[in-house]
Structure formats: structure tokens, C-alpha cells
Amino acid sequence: MTSTTVAPSGDGTRDSSRKRPGRGRKYNRREALAGYLFISPWIIGFLVFTAGSMIYSLVISFSKYNLATNVIRPTGTSNYEALLENPKVAKSLANTLFYAVLAVPLEICFALLLAVLLNRVGRGAGFFRTVYYLPKMTPAVATASIFFLLLNGNTGAINQGLRFIGIEGPQWLVDPTWVKPSIVLMTLWTVSGTMVIFLAALKNVPRDLYEVASLDGAGPVRQFFSITLPMISGAMFFNVIILTIAAFQVFDQAYLLFWRDQNNVAPEASLFYAVYLFQEAFRQFNFGFAAAMAWLLFVILMILTFIQVKVGNRFVYYEGERS
């Protein structure tokens, strides 16, 4: 008989006693096999779409790929040499870097400001949070098509608003200087994902810290820098890394506003790395060169993330780390 102490409560099949873990063995064979079966979709996907693709991509980056005949001809490092000599790669990289340096700090500050404000208000917080989150739900193509007119230098709402306070706004989408700030503006409109992460972190800061600090005579500014910032440094760290990676891959808005058709008025200034990569891959079908570009992006992001982690570890306070 099987174990009598436990009454089967339903459609028990009563063969479980054979599957108990063996005493001497570290892993139960059946359980391990079942585990592998459960994760097998991911293993297949990883082998084909991740590992396989990466190797394939690496091979292509050292070759010339003929799409018509499907022939891969090895060309050594010529794609990478071409990469280093290509002025458009340098330009798109510089544009992207400039954009990231502009966008990431602004996004962080704006999102943090909104989160702090939302955290302060008692009633109505849910309403404002919802309103602030709506742009995040707006598809990127719609965002681009809306801002295409809002950013119009003559009649757009943004310049009309600036005129109202006595500033003559720039020709956002035409003047090469203002191409990247235009896209930053659009990004700031959809900053609520970052804001929500900050908001969650702010909610976890123990309130008594503030009470004691105010008893000690610390004002709001001092409290912000001495309590709030250190306590949410984990979320800050996360947001900076995620936003940097996203900034280096900015595509949709840049493509929709500038590269959709042939009338691009600022081809130099609006050439972002991901856009140029896309052009080389799926407009020129220059797969070898584009694959090399992808690997360069990968290396750059790895280095940047590594630096951020190294720097971040000195400043980030993890709850329960020391005790």
C-alpha cells in the first residue's frame, strides 16, 4: 500500500511513492529530467536564436554575404576595417553618444522630479500617476506622428508655447542643431516607466528616517540628498543602465521623423547608429558590414555597462547588505 497518512484529495494517480528522491543521490533523476523538459523550449530557443545567431552573426561579420545566391564568402577583417574608415559610422556613433549624454541625465532628473512630487501628494496620486503613464502607452509611431506637427518650427505647439513666454523657438526638425533635442523632448514625454521605478523605490524609504532628520534640523534639501538619494540609489543605478542601453539603440522616432522618405533635411545630424545599421542591413543588404556594426555596438554597450557597474557599486546602497 502507498502511504496511509495522506489522503489523496482528488484525481491522484497513486504512483508518487516511486518518484521520491533517492537518499544518497544529490538529484532525483526523474525530477531533473522533468526540469530539463520544462526548460527545453528556452534551451532550443537559446541554441538557435541566441547562441546560434551570435555565431552566425560573427561569421557574417567576417564575410561578404550575397543575398541573391545565399553565398557567404569569407573576407577576413575587411568589414571591421571598413567600419573604422567609414565616416558615417563615426558620425552616427558621435550622434548617438551625444544623444545619450543629453537624454539619460534629463530623463533621470525629470522622472525623479515627477516621482518625488507624486510621492508627496496624498490623495489624487493615483489619478496623476495614471495621467503621467498614458504617453508610455502611446505607440511610438503615434508619438512620432504627433510630435511631427507639435515640433513644427512655425506653427507647432511647442514653439507657440515658447513664443507665449517670449522665446522664439528653433526649427526643431529642420535645424541640424536641434534634431537630437527634438528626440529628447519626445523621450521625456514617455519617461513614466522610469518614473514608476523611482516611485516604487521612494515608497520603500522608511519614513522614520525623515522624521529623525527633521528633528535634527535637516531641511528638505538636505533630507533629499542625505536620505532620499542614497536610499533609492539602487533604482537610480538600474534606471541609468537601462536608459543608456535604450539610448544607444534609439530607432523608431529617428527613423519615422527623418529616414522614412527621401526628403530628409538633416541627414548628417539625424543619423543614429541603429538607423544607419538598419539602412546598411535592410536597405543596402550589406549584411557583413551591418553585422560588424552590430558587434561594435555590443562591445561598446558591454564596456559602458561594465564601467557603470564599477562606478555604481561605490555609490549604491543595497538594503541588508551589511548587518
Add this chain to the structure above:
Amino acid sequence: MTTIGPSTAPTAAPVLAQAVDAAPPGGQRDPGRPPTRWTIGRVLLTLLLVGFAALFLYPLVWLVAASLKPASQVFDNSLIPETWRWDNYVQVWSELPLLHWVFNSVSISLLAATTVAISSSMVAFGFAYFRFPGRNILFGLVLGTMMLPGAVTMIPMYLIWKEAGFLGTWVPLFGANLFGSAFYIFLQRQFYLSLPRELFEAARIDGTNYWQLFWKIAMPLSIPSFVIVFLFEFQAAWNNFQGALIYLNGESMEDFTAPLGIAYAMTKYSPTAGGEGDYQYVMVASLLVTLPMLLLFSFGQRYFIEGVATQGRKG
């Protein structure tokens, strides 16, 4: 020492907590601070919040307004059209295959969200419940793939789908979802780990097999995180512009997804050097791709915001 930096904060915390306990009861605190100052601060705070709310809402309200204007007024910034052109909607409907686009987008998004939610749950359960050699290394690999920029695998993926004969079909837009997605696996695994293990052990003793354990017990319990994954992926698939650009761009206009359709409409109706264009039609189409998302958000708001807040995702 003046710095209460990150390094001193944790050690200070217990001391501070004691100080709070020792502090006199609430009535005696803040005796000198007049209540009016707090009120002014509150008014300012509310004004700021309302101001930002107006900034965030303006483009959306303006989108609705612009979709109802005649071509000559699209460039106005008024939120109320001088003349209401309801027939813009009829006009766009006859000029663009909107119904096709929405149908394509809804179908692809449903397929993508369903497949990734099921496959990711399954893999996540595998990682959360079972003990097998190499589990931690494999899960480390899962997390590692989150760091990989999409550009690296973009070209090989294109060639794989091309070789398999799926160019121009929906398969490339959701096919990889059948194998789970790192972020969702991570999210679902966190959820499964939070369930008491005794629950599963009891079911095992009752004779439940591993598949039933997942399908009949773990899955129903994980509905909240399942919904988060589903909604996130639905939104991501609905938004997927680059994928459609790569895989569906060469097809006929009826085969476009909504984002690709909007891009097409932007080109077709943009004011060029010659005339003023018919940009109100783009606004109608843009509204059409935005509304389902706003509706979805109104139903699943809690899931979206909590999903972002608990796991952190830039989206």
C-alpha cells in the same frame, strides 16, 4: 563628520529608529511651524502636478482634435476644431485599409502575447521548482541574454526566417516567442519562487504528476504575473515597428501592421514642398492605433504599473 552618505546610512538607521521611539509623542513635535506654510506648499505641489498633467495630456487631446480638423487647420494648436470634420474618418476608412491593419496587429499581438506568456511560464516553472544539474548556470545564461542588444541577432534571425520560407508572414513577428523570453522567464520565476513549496509537495504526495503540477496548480495561481507578461508583450508586439519594417514592408498594403501603416500614411499625407498635405488623416490613423492601447491600459492599469514597479523595465 558631515557626510551621511550611502556608507553611513545603514549603520545609522537602527540608531535613528531608536531615537524615534524615544522621541516625545506626536503632539509635541513641530510646535513652531505654522500650518499655513504647509498649505502653501501643498497648493504649489498640486499646481505643479496639474501643470505636468496638462503637459502630458496636451499631445493626446490635440491628437483627437487634429483628427477632426480640415487640412488647412491641422497646423493650428487649438484644441477645439473651428469646423468639425467627422468625414475625415470616413475618408481615411476608404483610402487606407485600416481594418486590415488593425486586424493584422491584433492577431499578431495576441499570438505573440499568448505564446510568450505560456512558454515563459513553463520555462520559469522549470527553473523555479525542479532541481537539476546546471540549473544556476543556465539561469545565469537566461539573465545574460537580457543584456544582448537586438541588433546582434537581427541579421541572422532575418536569414533564418528567410531560409525557413517565412518572409512576409506573421511567423517572424512571434515565432521566437514560442521559446520564452528572458525577462518574462525571470519575472515568472520570481513569482513561482514566492509560492510555498509545501503546496507543490503536498500535491505531489497526492499523486499529481509534474505536468499537472504546472498546468493545474502553478499556472492558475500565477494568473497575476501571467497577466503582466501578457499585457507587456501585447503592448510590445502592438508597438513593434522595426520588425514589421523588416518582415512585412515588401508586401501589399493590406498586409501591413498598424505601426507600418501609420509610417506609410505619414509619407503619403505629409505636407511636402508642394502643398499642405492631408495630415489630419495621419492623425485619424494614429488615434486608431493609440485607442486600443489606452483601453487596454484602463483595464490593466494596475498590472502595467505594478509590473514596471516591481521588476523594473524600460519597455
